[in-house]
Amino acid sequence: MSxxxxxxxxxxxxxxxVIIGTEGEKAIDxxxxxDLTGHITLDLGYKNTGSTKSAITFLDGELGVLKYRGYPIExxxxxxxxxxxxxxxxxxxxxxxxxxxxxxxxxxxHTLIHEDMKKFxxxxxxxxxxxxxxxxxxxxxxxxxxxxxxxxxxxxxTDLTMIKLLAKLPTIVSFIYKKSLGHPLIYPKNKFDYVxxxxxxxxxxxxxxxxxxxxxxxxxxxxxxLHADHEQNCSASTVRMVGxxxxxxxxxxxxxxxxxxxxxxxxxxQAVIEMLELIKADGGDTEKWINKAxxxxxxxxxxxxxxxxxxxxDPRAKIIKKACDDILNKLGINDPVLEIAKKLEEAALNDPxxxxxxxxxxxxxxxxxxxxxxxxxxxxxxxxxxxxxxxGWIAQWKEMHENKEPIxxxxxxxxxxxxxxxVEMAKR
Ligand code: CMC
Numbered sequence: 001m002s003x004x005x006x007x008x009x010x011x012x013x014x015x016x017x018v019i020i021g022t023e024g025e026k027a028i029d030x031x032x033x034x035d036l037t038g039h040i041t042l043d044l045g046y047k048n049t050g051s052t053k054s055a056i057t058f059l060d061g062e063l064g065v066l067k068y069r070g071y072p073i074e075x076x077x078x079x080x081x082x083x084x085x086x087x088x089x090x091x092x093x094x095x096x097x098x099x100x101x102x103x104x105x106x107x108x109x110h111t112l113i114h115e116d117m118k119k120f121x122x123x124x125x126x127x128x129x130x131x132x133x134x135x136x137x138x139x140x141x142x143x144x145x146x147x148x149x150x151x152x153x154x155x156x157x158t159d160l161t162m163i164k165l166l167a168k169l170p171t172i173v174s175f176i177y178k179k180s181l182g183h184p185l186i187y188p189k190n191k192f193d194y195v196x197x198x199x200x201x202x203x204x205x206x207x208x209x210x211x212x213x214x215x216x217x218x219x220x221x222x223x224x225x226l227h228a229d230h231e232q233n234c235s236a237s238t239v240r241m242v243g244x245x246x247x248x249x250x251x252x253x254x255x256x257x258x259x260x261x262x263x264x265x266x267x268x269x270q271a272v273i274e275m276l277e278l279i280k281a282d283g284g285d286t287e288k289w290i291n292k293a294x295x296x297x298x299x300x301x302x303x304x305x306x307x308x309x310x311x312x313x314d315p316r317a318k319i320i321k322k323a324c325d326d327i328l329n330k331l332g333i334n335d336p337v338l339e340i341a342k343k344l345e346e347a348a349l350n351d352p353x354x355x356x357x358x359x360x361x362x363x364x365x366x367x368x369x370x371x372x373x374x375x376x377x378x379x380x381x382x383x384x385x386x387x388x389x390x391x392g393w394i395a396q397w398k399e400m401h402e403n404k405e406p407i408x409x410x411x412x413x414x415x416x417x418x419x420x421x422x423v424e425m426a427k428r
Contacts, residue, residue, distance in 0.1 A: 009037050023058050040411045047308070050232075052240065052405060056089060056395050057231040061309035066316065068229055069093070077319050082224040083107070083194050086166060086391035089229050090398060103163075104193070110167035111188035111197065113175070114144045121179045130383045131261040133176045134169075139254035141168065151246045151401065158401075161249050162394050169390055170194070173383055174201030195221050198387070203375065215330045216374055222323055223367060226316045227385050229392025233308075235259040235266065236389075236396045241408040243397045256393045257386050263303065266389070268364040269381040272304035273372060276337040279344070286343045294353045304365030305348060306357070316363035324366040324373075333373045341369060 003018035005028040014036050019027045027050045034040050043049045059066045066073040069088050076085055080094075087095040087103050095103060117137060124133055141164070142148055148161045171188055178185050178201075186204045188197050192212075199212045199220060230236065239256035243249070260266035279289050293302040307314055328335060345361050348354040364385075371381050 007033075007037070009039060019053075021053075021058075023060070034411075040413070042413055045308075046237075051237060051408070052232065052400065052403070054231060054396070054399060055092065056399060057229045057392070059231055059309060061307070061311050064310060064313040064315045064318075066230075073226065073315055074319065077222050077225050080225065081193070081195075082221050082228070082388075085225050085228050086394075089391045089395040090162065106163045107167040107194065108188075108190035110164045111171055111190060113141075113168050113171050117144070117172075118175065118185070121175060124179075126180070129261075130173075130176045130180065130380055131257065131267075131386070134172060134383055134386060135254045135257040135261070137172045137176070138165070138169065138257060139251050141165065142248050142250040145250075148248050148250060151243065151248050158249075158398070162398070165249060165253065165394065166390060169387055170198040171201065173380075173387055174198065176383070177202055177380060195224065213331075215327065219323060219327045219370055219374060222319070223370060223384065224388035226319060226363060226367075227388030227392075229389070229395060233265065234262070236392060239393045240396050240400045240405070243400055244405055244408040249394065249397055252397050253390065253393050256389070260386055260389065261382060266364075266382045266385040268303050268362070269368040269371070269385060270378050272341075272364055273337065273368040273378050273381070275303045276340050276344075279340050280337055284340055284343075286340060286347050290344070290347050290351060293348075294351075302344070302348060302354075302359070304361055304368075305354070306359040307362045310360065310362065311358040313360050314362045317361045317365055320363060320366045320370065321361070324370050327370055328373055331373055335369055335373060338369055341365065 002020075003026075005016045005018050007014050007016065014033075016033070017029045019029050021027070030041060041049070055069070057066070057068055058070070068076060068085060069092055071088070071094075076088075080088075083104055084095060084100060087100060117140065120137060120140060121133070145161065145164065147153065147157060148164075150157075175185050184206045186201045186206065189200055190197070192200055195217050196212050199216060200210070203212070204210050232240075235256040238259035239252045242255040243252040247255075263271040275289075279286065282288075289300070290302070292298045292300040293305075324338070327333075328338065345365070348359065348361075354360075367385075368378070368381050371384055372378070376384065
């Protein structure tokens, strides 16, 4: 007998089914609430609202657990490749050797972008933020592939659109980066694996083929895997919401990229480094900045701290912190902001303000330090997050379509004026 939740309104009791997920998560199904009671729920920021039933990613914020399709993030980060994880997220199972080879070879076949897309790059102001360019260029892919406009096309066509997007995003990102430097664009080399090819296009030169350090490839692979999905966060929910109007994959993902850009979401990795630099330039007094973060009259927030869901620790942050130490050691880099980051973390973890509010370092606290060590400029950090999150967005879009979910359309409680009479301009 499944559980029932009761809601009592004006003396009348209504019953609603309780849904239990495979990991024991409990939800009250209120889909009939308005029909039965005339009421809606109000939940700003959707802090208690389940927007979907999903089989992609599970996370337990209290225990600090994160799993993709049931596989713990720690195992995936240690043992798998980014493309393997992409396949897992999108198709729900780990690929066999031949499935992975086929996936890789299909992606390799589509890494070029239409030459006309380079004209967009010429049009952007030289200092424009790369996230704006990525969002625009990804949306623009739909203009070159009009067959993708039908969000309900055949499985073969949809698979091809997903492959094209996975294949072309590294090329788009690297072209934006090279263009920002004023350097010649480097074209993809399909003999390389996904991550090596991306690094080749970012750090390579036209004149000679450079050696890509396996340490750098390994670090990039880990970071992309850690960012690959995170269930119904702001950008994934955006992708599902936009996609629910039957909007094509390119445009839906472009909307997700824009959602990710904000400093409270993926933009935090850039904001963290800027914050650490600011603290360093200010003399490195971490206590002063902790006090600023605690002061309600001061808009300063400790970037890279806190999470809507993780209230104990962010398992991705644990892996990244260790990776950060390893990579800096292996590359022989001594980054002074790392010391500031560690001091801030230690002080915050022992401070009642942060303890009471369960504020811990999140995935973005250390990722920027690694990206910097690998040679990326600060404004590219969120772009790298987007590159990692792409398979998650694709999987969320695909699942939403396969589940035939209705168009996303929340309600509201109206609190504005009532029954106003129009007043002519002369009388206002
Ligand atoms: N520094 C100082 N105080 C904070 C911080 C912070 N980083 N984060 C939350 N608080 C305080 C907040 O002021 C509030 O205090 P009070 O209860 O006294 O009013 C309390 O903690 C709860 O905060 P909230 O804003 O209600 O929490 P939220 O769940 O709405 O926001 C968050 C989560 C991630 C937006 C927020 O913690 C934050 O702004 N963090 C900094 C930005 C950041 O690092 N974002 C990256 C998130 S991880 C990457 C990703 O997946 O997007």
